Amino acid sequence: MPNRLDIEITSQSDESSYTWRSAGAREPKGTVPAKILPNDVSIGDVLRVEADFMIDGIEITSVLPTKSKKDSPEILEILGSGKDASGVTTSLIPKGKKRGRNNKRQQNHNSKPKQKRKAQNKKGSPDRKNRKPYRSPRGKRLKASKKYRNEYVASLPETHKPLARQLIGSTIPNLRKTIDKMALPQGFPEAILDYAEELNQQLKMAEWLDKAEAIEENVESIDLQDFRSVVASSGRWAKLPEAIAVKERLENKLNERIDLDHKEWLRSIQDALDDEKTVRALNLSSRSPKAGAQLPEIVTNQLIEQASRALNEQSSAYRWAIVLEAVAFSPVREKINPNGLPSTITDELKETIAKHGERVPQIANLFN
Secondary structure: OOEEEEEEEEEEEEOOEEEEEEOOOOOOOEEEEHHHOOOOOOOOOEEEEEEEEEOOEEEEEEEOOOOOOOOOOOOOOOOOOOOOOOOOOOOOOOOOOOOHHHHHHHHHHHHHHHHHHHHHHHOOOOOOOOOOOOOOOOOEOOOOOOHHHHHHHHHOOOOOHHHHHHHOOOOHHHHHHHHHOOOOOOOHHHHHHHHHHHHHHHHHHHHHHHHHHHHHHOOOOEOHHHHHHHHHOHHHHOOOHHHHHHHHHHHHHHHHHHHHHHHHHHHHHHHHHHOOOHHHHHHHHOOOOOOOOOOOHHHHHHHHHHHHHHOOOOOOHHHHHHHHHHHHOOOOHHHOOOOOOOOOOOHHHHHHHHHHOOOOHHHHHHHO
16 A cells, blocks of 8 residues: 655756655655656655655655645535425424324334345345455554654753654644744744754654564564565664664564465465355455565466356356456456356446456457
């Protein structure tokens, strides 16, 4: 899942790339291709982007659109029939009478369609618009303490602590806007911002240590994505000798964790195949914990065989759509050849084929 952050464009390396840094930081921290930036981008612009935190650095994947402020509220135009209608009338019920019985009948009447829809869904209703895509189970989410950060703030002089607290949960650009609104003597804003950048660096280093400690306490159960994110950011924030030692331990434990998760991933796929749970096996195969890892040949052949067999003329269009969606994201998608086409091709199946046709062209061509 991509992370979002604010970056500031610092310079243009060449016609195809720009350098950037985290908004408010002192030095550039990477490059970004010019093709994903807006056409009117200029040096100093602050952009909201999505990025992948890799072990060897941060990769900018896309630029998010800026939110434009509306000059005036939206006005809805009310269109009527043009006919005069009598006003709304009310009827007051005497104090002694109750409408509980009528309300109960009305509630029973309104609940019947819902119960019917639930029953249809349990039987496998073709309506799958609200069906959420498969997501592999996540580990324990990272919840870091604030021990190292609080210790650093406590070590500061009393006059510096308010500035440090201001930076917690905020950014240097926000601090710059606040200072611009203050009537300070000449030279003071620059001195405050320079010191704030040093404080911000130290705070981030302390926060990284808090996260790293939380990871070490839950190495086996922590979510792998959070684990990778903390290790990827270690190159930037692990500067002190204590932090460097923690970084080395985390890198080793991450490799061990990935190997264990990879073995468990293969076992889960094999269990699903043994139980003839083809869709689950296909979904699991598309989410390898180890980047670039290949499935064993025996598992690949079983996946191809079961998926091809599941796509046959006796399967309903609803079942076809479910299997086809799982096939489209599996690593064996190009090797799947259905045993037969469904006898009835529904609109939903046509939509699924149109949606994933480019990923499984050999199957899409069968319907043309």
